[in-house]
Amino acid sequence: ANINLLSEIKLAKDLNVQGIGLYRTEFPFLVRSNLPSEEEQYLVYKRLCDEMGDLEVTIRTLDIGGEKLLPYLEGTKEANPELGLRSIRFSLHHREVFLQQLRAILRAGAGIGKLKIVFPMISAIDEFRQARHAVEEAMVDLARKKLPFHPSPALGAMIELPAVLDIIHELAKEADFFSIGTNDLIQYLLAVDRTNERVAAYYQPYHPSVLRSLHRIIQAAVTAEIEVTVCGEMGHEPEFMPFFIGAGLRTFSVDPHFLRSVQEKIVNISVSQATAYAQALLAEPTLEGIQALIRSQKGRKTAD
16 A cells, blocks of 8 residues: 555555555655654654554655645755755755654664665665665664664665666666656656646656556566565556556555555456567557557457
8 A cells, every 4th residue: 555644554454455565754744844853753653563563564765845845944945846856865965854764764663574665766876875875874873872673674766767767677686676656757758747737648658668668667676586566656547457467567556545446456367468468568669559459458358
């Protein structure tokens, strides 16, 4: 499950979710007039970890910037925030804010089996290493203070930027897992603001470059034998589930109210048929051709 609020955990558990694939940490930062302290963050993350018990928990570090601004921090307003100091850039720039959050996450995960931390909008291996070093520094701080913490969290990269596509195999050797953020990946691949009505029609998840990029990411993870999860909106859209499965994806993370429909869709997908379907989509270079294949797939399912 992808969750924003702790109140969503109950629905996810009622639907037999296998873990939290994405916990978005921005809400406590956005609803306040100042930065939440390490202790305040710890209490939120601790409740999340306690509620999930033995199931895995993936916590995304602060994905601030773009449309999510912190007005109480100077210099956060930018002329072009989507291309500004956002996500991991913000965290690395505001290092003490980053370390506070990492210490809170590590402390909260002290008693659980599988804690995963994912860094948003990674654009380079160097950036991922800097984030990993920050985790190591946070661990040293906690050990010095003799506070309990999770000793070995899995560290992952959100794949959202075209910049990593040509280094994806090397990045897969550095990261413990990938989470594909399709919303931003599509936006940056196609240079389209999907909230802008004048160009929203150009936001095309079925664009051949999008599908081929997704396939490259998934195959890089499969080759490196690391987990890869899709956590963007494409993951719950029925026409793309067979493509993802055919491309090699085995983990979906979606908002709780989509869980049931995704579960019901997946159990009716044949892996061999999905593989053939994905290969057909990847071989097609035009938007028109891909749309025809999607319509054909829908037609067959309706007939079945």
